[in-house]
Amino acid sequence: MANRIFIRRLSTGLAQQSGTSILLLHNGQPRTPFYTRKSLNLVWRNYGFPEFAGKRLTDAYWYGSRLLRKCVSDCENHKSIEETINEYISGIEVSLTSLTPEFKPVTCQAGYLFDSPSIESRIEEVIRQGTDTLILVSLYPFNLPHLTRPMFTVTNSVINKKTTTLNTFEPDPNLRVALNSPVSFKLMTLDSLGTHESIIQYWAERLRGKLENFDSVLFAVSLPMRNRKKYTSMVAETAKRIMYVLYESYPRAVPWRVGFYAPWHQFWPPVSTNTISERIKDLRKNDRTKTLVVPLGEFFPNFDTQTILPSLIEKHENTRLLPPESLDQALVHSFAEVIKTSLLQKVAQEQKIPKVKTEATMTEALL
Structure with a gap:
């Protein structure tokens, strides 16, 4: 102060x-073919592709992917x-x-x-x-x-x-x-709000209310083309923390996995053995027949949760997506808690008082 x-x-x-x-x-997120292609060009640029190469990739992807075009047409039915x-x-x-x-x-x-x-x-x-x-x-x-x-x-x-x-x-x-x-x-x-304790608690609560009809959980996240190691480690650790919180109060252990997929703006399949399909097969081999898929990498409804993920899991019986809600008051409160904690920690640092126990430090003490 x-x-x-x-x-x-x-x-x-x-x-x-x-x-x-x-x-x-x-x-x-775009809502028309024109702006979808424009957005793709910008994404390629962020990946380091030259402009001419990005435009060619966009053209090839747009005309070659029925699923991408379906993303755009489906969005007419959503906010x-x-x-x-x-x-x-x-x-x-x-x-x-x-x-x-x-x-x-x-x-x-x-x-x-x-x-x-x-x-x-x-x-x-x-x-x-x-x-x-x-x-x-x-x-x-x-x-x-x-x-x-x-x-x-x-x-x-x-x-x-x-x-x-x-x-x-x-x-x-x-x-x-x-x-x-x-x-x-x-x-x-x-x-990285997904790693904060308030968001961990939010996901655990959502799962607790849905698991009665399922015997396994699959955390679905998109897989980027580059810089994967730190990202995949963060995702796996976050999933572990969610299940740890859930196990504290849930009456039975629920096996879980992390599965990767290619998001709407990537035309290449995920180069990984841990794809959604492979992880579901792994759960089935372990006699788990009903799986709840959790889009851990998305807070809001978008192309991935509205079109991409449903198209991937519809191939598997007894598998259901837990989609983001258009307005989730529990998530609103969790966002506010993350911001509040950061503000109070900043004040404590400015006043040079001992560091307050933040959400992250409390969680680290439990793990």
């Missing part, structure tokens, strides 16, 4: 909006990802205002990499209006370099262009001062 007070004393005295600003980051996220925004604001009144007013917005409103415009708006704290939150459960890194590259670029740090002996890169403006704020970044 001392740094914040010091910054405010440097201001010109002009009006500045206080409180906490939360910016939810997502790539967005857009923007509509879904907007429903979460108001819930997060209300929940955080109740949980952390000392940080209000709390405002929550969303910015998109491939859609509007853009991430750039949202950050510029927050800086123009002023805030005490700006929290950038990736809405992807796990870090996927081709999806999450480009979002934070954009946020860093805008913030470095519009703000600077204090010229002190040890400048704090997260203490930002707007150029030619009295606005100053603390910057926080949250990613």
